[in-house]
Amino acid sequence: MTTADTKQSSALRVEIQQILSAQQQPTITILSSLLAVQDSIHYLPEEAIKETARFTGETTNEVWSVASFYTNFRFTPPGEKTLDVCWGPSCHLLGAQSILESVHSALEVTEESESPDGKVTLKYNTCLGACAQGPCIAIDHRVFGKQTPQTATKIALDLRGLKS
Amino acid sequence: MPTPFEELKTRALKRWGEFTSDEKAWIRIGGGTSGQASGADLVFDSFKSTVDSSGANANVSMVGAMGLMYMEPQVDILMPDGVRVFYGNVEPSEAQEIVTQHVNEGKPLLDRAFAYSGGDGTTTGSLPSLDSLPTISFQERIATRNFGETDPHDLLQYIARGGYEALNRALTEMTPEEIVDEVKASGLRGRGGAAFPAGVKWGFLAPSTAPIKYVLCNCEEGDPGAFNDKGIIENDPHTLIEGLIINGYATRSTHGYVFIRTGHNLPIEAARKAIQDAYDVGLLGKNILGSDFSFEMEVSLTGDSYVAGEETALMEAIEGKRATPRFKPPFPAAAGLWQKPTNINNVKTLAYVPEIVRNGSGWFKDIGTETTSGTAIVCLSGHITYPGMYEIPMGMTIRDVLEKIGGGVSEGERIKVLQAGGPLNGLLGEDAFDTMIDFDAMSEAGASIGSGGIIVGNETTNVVDLLRNLIAFNQFESCGKCFPCRLGNTHMLEILDRMCQNKAKSSDLALIERVGVSMKAGSLCGHGQLGFNPIASALKYFGDEIEACLAGDLPTPGVFGDGTMILPTRTRP
Numbered sequence A: 001m002t003t004a005d006t007k008q009s010s011a012l013r014v015e016i017q018q019i020l021s022a023q024q025q026p027t028i029t030i031l032s033s034l035l036a037v038q039d040s041i042h043y044l045p046e047e048a049i050k051e052t053a054r055f056t057g058e059t060t061n062e063v064w065s066v067a068s069f070y071t072n073f074r075f076t077p078p079g080e081k082t083l084d085v086c087w088g089p090s091c092h093l094l095g096a097q098s099i100l101e102s103v104h105s106a107l108e109v110t111e112e113s114e115s116p117d118g119k120v121t122l123k124y125n126t127c128l129g130a131c132a133q134g135p136c137i138a139i140d141h142r143v144f145g146k147q148t149p150q151t152a153t154k155i156a157l158d159l160r161g162l163k164s
Numbered sequence B: 001m002p003t004p005f006e007e008l009k010t011r012a013l014k015r016w017g018e019f020t021s022d023e024k025a026w027i028r029i030g031g032g033t034s035g036q037a038s039g040a041d042l043v044f045d046s047f048k049s050t051v052d053s054s055g056a057n058a059n060v061s062m063v064g065a066m067g068l069m070y071m072e073p074q075v076d077i078l079m080p081d082g083v084r085v086f087y088g089n090v091e092p093s094e095a096q097e098i099v100t101q102h103v104n105e106g107k108p109l110l111d112r113a114f115a116y117s118g119g120d121g122t123t124t125g126s127l128p129s130l131d132s133l134p135t136i137s138f139q140e141r142i143a144t145r146n147f148g149e150t151d152p153h154d155l156l157q158y159i160a161r162g163g164y165e166a167l168n169r170a171l172t173e174m175t176p177e178e179i180v181d182e183v184k185a186s187g188l189r190g191r192g193g194a195a196f197p198a199g200v201k202w203g204f205l206a207p208s209t210a211p212i213k214y215v216l217c218n219c220e221e222g223d224p225g226a227f228n229d230k231g232i233i234e235n236d237p238h239t240l241i242e243g244l245i246i247n248g249y250a251t252r253s254t255h256g257y258v259f260i261r262t263g264h265n266l267p268i269e270a271a272r273k274a275i276q277d278a279y280d281v282g283l284l285g286k287n288i289l290g291s292d293f294s295f296e297m298e299v300s301l302t303g304d305s306y307v308a309g310e311e312t313a314l315m316e317a318i319e320g321k322r323a324t325p326r327f328k329p330p331f332p333a334a335a336g337l338w339q340k341p342t343n344i345n346n347v348k349t350l351a352y353v354p355e356i357v358r359n360g361s362g363w364f365k366d367i368g369t370e371t372t373s374g375t376a377i378v379c380l381s382g383h384i385t386y387p388g389m390y391e392i393p394m395g396m397t398i399r400d401v402l403e404k405i406g407g408g409v410s411e412g413e414r415i416k417v418l419q420a421g422g423p424l425n426g427l428l429g430e431d432a433f434d435t436m437i438d439f440d441a442m443s444e445a446g447a448s449i450g451s452g453g454i455i456v457g458n459e460t461t462n463v464v465d466l467l468r469n470l471i472a473f474n475q476f477e478s479c480g481k482c483f484p485c486r487l488g489n490t491h492m493l494e495i496l497d498r499m500c501q502n503k504a505k506s507s508d509l510a511l512i513e514r515v516g517v518s519m520k521a522g523s524l525c526g527h528g529q530l531g532f533n534p535i536a537s538a539l540k541y542f543g544d545e546i547e548a549c550l551a552g553d554l555p556t557p558g559v560f561g562d563g564t565m566i567l568p569t570r571t572r573p
Helices: A003-021 A030-041 A046-056 A060-067 A089-093 A096-107 A149-159 B004-019 B032-038 B040-054 B092-104 B155-160 B165-173 B176-186 B198-205 B228-235 B237-250 B265-280 B311-318 B347-359 B361-365 B398-405 B439-444 B463-477 B483-500 B508-522 B533-541 B543-550
Strands: A081-086 A120-125 A137-139 A142-144 B025-030 B058-063 B075-078 B084-087 B113-117 B214-219 B255-261 B296-302 B342-346 B375-382 B388-393 B415-420 B427-429 B453-458
Touching (some): A003 A030, A003 A046, A081 A096, A089 A096, A089 B453, A096 A120, A142 B032, B032 B040, B032 B228, B084 B092, B176 B198, B176 B361, B214 B228, B214 B237, B228 B255, B228 B265, B228 B347, B228 B375, B237 B255, B237 B296, B237 B342, B255 B265, B311 B342, B347 B361, B398 B415, B398 B453, B415 B463, B427 B533, B463 B483, B463 B533, B483 B508, B483 B543, B508 B533
Parallel strands (some): B025 B058, B214 B255, B255 B296
Antiparallel strands (some): A081 A137, A137 A142, B025 B075, B375 B388, B415 B427
């Protein structure tokens, strides 16, 4: 590890420590701590696991077991924006597969991953909770309904700063 | 001297008067996640800035969604004369015209509106009254009584409409035992899916003299197609908070948790604000409303995990661990959260409690059917003309809900298939549409009203493809603790995938049934035990189609032509 890496890592540790101790709710757990970190810096770096272990007095093993269980947690930095596409049964019946296919090509991906320019993370969502407006997508948890392959393509391209 | 509650009520009525005075109009825009998905927040911004910049004599509020989601974004205007006119599918660009003509000149845009309420109808031309719309008239709104009426972030508006009267009555006039008896007598059954009598469950926890006892409210609601739990919290959070406090008092508990999945920001923010506001006026904390009863409450967030909605897994999640189910016994009432005595109730169950305490158990018992009192809050989506969230008395038939409220199929010719009650419950075919909506009749038909979600598929729906979608969800969401569930769902998904690609083997039907039996026998919680339900019910209602699919006689579904489907690839380690 270079000196620059170490410096960056220790800055990250400090940031994570601040996030962990700024938790407001009375009940603080491994899960609440990991959620707080991901909420702030959008992924869980190695440092988050170690600092959460220290903060909660648990082993890193315990922390990893929680982090690896919940599918919202990720361990590499995401794109600048996260695009969720719903594949739940309501949206499925209304054409979610076509939406997914068009978003794949707009983002140049073939599965849940980052677009090659690193701007957008694609996630498949089991249900965004606005089934009456399906098919739904969401940008950073803000839901947009009544999508078509055309509107979804435009949204995905816009997020990458590309013209449709 | 006025009691603390009387003081609150006075403040609340004054506040309500500011919005409903005969001097100022009130523009209400329906919010919630569905509203947001349709752009209601942009419509709100547009009305707000139009009113602010033009100096129009009106208040503008984002209120709870009324549930008529086919009309969203929905805007209504209550004029000083008491007449309220409703506009549907409003664009932000229409704000200027509506404010100018309706608010400033007193001329509602009757061609643009869909209903009115208040007044005698003489000023609203041929507009139908709101109560005469089938999407309203067939409803019996108890848990959803404030939807579309109040700003969910305004505690005083909730109190002005009778809120916290039940809690005040409970604390000042009733013993905890009397409340448990009242809930028992009401016949209220748990709305989370298991349909267990709520009062009986409360009765398990009440006698314990442990110094710390928990009541938990389950709003995990991972079921695709269901949005009524989140709907109640984001549209009228205090109904739930009041229900949970009464639950706490009745069981002599000390702490309450509202359990919500991360990412669902509107319900999370609504719950947090409601709890904070309740603390600020003494409805939570020490000596609530001046009584001897003290009770703490907070929101607990979970990560993405469907099984976290199972009651023992939920407790693991609140403790911050992996959300996997525990062995029972011990049952939660004996050793639950942090091994302390615990009660867990679904959002909807608790949301009925204030009105039951306020109006009495007999009133609630008279609504619904012999075995299932009260209402069902159904969420209609898919190929249905009027998708939305509707609170109907138990006992309506599925067909009436689909035709009279839902307006029938939205595209195509007929409704072929329903997915009711979440992905661990069945598919229903037309033979089942005359089933009455109550817990027992639905369960006999092979489905459940459980989550309240009813997803509608028209005649073009490929049943095997829909099954694959449901089983893919169950496979993705298996927590992995019990191998029959973890592997069984994976096997079932492989078989369904083969079927969709016309690559099925003749032995596949027997194989999938055998897997189903193992899952039922060898899984700790409902996720595995009920996981075969969609397939079992599909065999019952769509046996011919499944036979045809096994024989390779059906066109392949999906967008690639080969029957494959885009699916998440992650599984839990």
